[in-house]
Amino acid sequence: MTAIKPRTARVVIYQGDDLAHLSELDDAVTRAEDAVKRATKEALRPRLIHERDPGETARTDLAAAKASRDDFAAEAESRGVAVVMHALQRKAWRALMREHGPRDGEKRDEVLGVNMETLPDVLLPQVICRDEHCPICLDMDQASTIEGDIDSFLESLSDYDYYDRLFLQAFAINRGSAPADPTLRLGSAPSPTSSATSN
Known part of the structure; x- marks a missing residue:
């Protein structure tokens, strides 16, 4: 196939x-x-x-x-945290879009046409690859270097600077028509609550 x-x-x-x-x-x-x-x-x-x-x-x-x-x-x-994301399959992406459609009167939702309050929390854990044996990552010689639990890692990121921008990248690779920047750089302020974001 x-x-x-x-x-x-x-x-x-x-x-x-x-x-x-x-x-x-x-x-x-x-x-x-x-x-x-x-x-x-x-x-x-x-x-x-x-x-x-x-x-x-x-x-x-x-x-x-x-x-x-x-x-x-x-x-x-080498000191940073690499996050590798793969687009979902078409039906899975469509299901998420249906389940997390834009809310009436919410200007944030109008930009991308999705519920910006709920979709990021659902989408990011699904697209971030943590599989050490992922054939796609192995073929591209790249892998995520997130330590510990994925939810704790995402929770450690500040909303706009890191979390929302990660979501926008995840959204871009799933929409297809939206340009995804494969070299996007994000900063990370030191966090005492997560070894994945501390110096």
């Missing part, structure tokens, strides 16, 4: 201030890329024989900025 692999997204929840520092390094890469663009334009003007290519220094700086960002990202990811 031919089977189609479900849409999958991997989210890393970074610890402490790692996400903020990673954002700073991303900004540094963006500035370096802009500098390369400016230098490339400047290189089009006539230069004296002894003048160096203005793009040479800019390209070196860009390579250094990217290396610094990538090195820290790898280091921070």
Whole structure:
């Protein structure tokens, strides 16, 4: 029987201030890329024989900025919590949509057309993969690194910054037409109640 692999997204929840520092390094890469663009334009003007290519220094700086960002990202990811999510099968997803339809008069529900009070708590435990032998995760060389009980882990996440954004990613992979960001980064404030979100 031919089977189609479900849409999958991997989210890393970074610890402490790692996400903020990673954002700073991303900004540094963006500035370096802009500098390369400016230098490339400047290189089009006539230069004296002894003048160096203005793009040479800019390209070196860009390579250094990217290396610094990538090195820290790898280091921070090793401290973070990876969450791998697989889309539900079509009938299971449709059943959830029927059971958790939007409430009358609730503006939050109107955006996605679902009950934002109940669906996240039901959907996330179903889409987060905890199977160490999952063939999809093994094939993609990725797995969730959540320690302990899944409900305790989800309960440790603050609503908007982490929990709701995880839900939006889970929603995106199930809707199909919605773009899912496979490299979504989330931060995580230290929590004394869960080893999965503590430094």
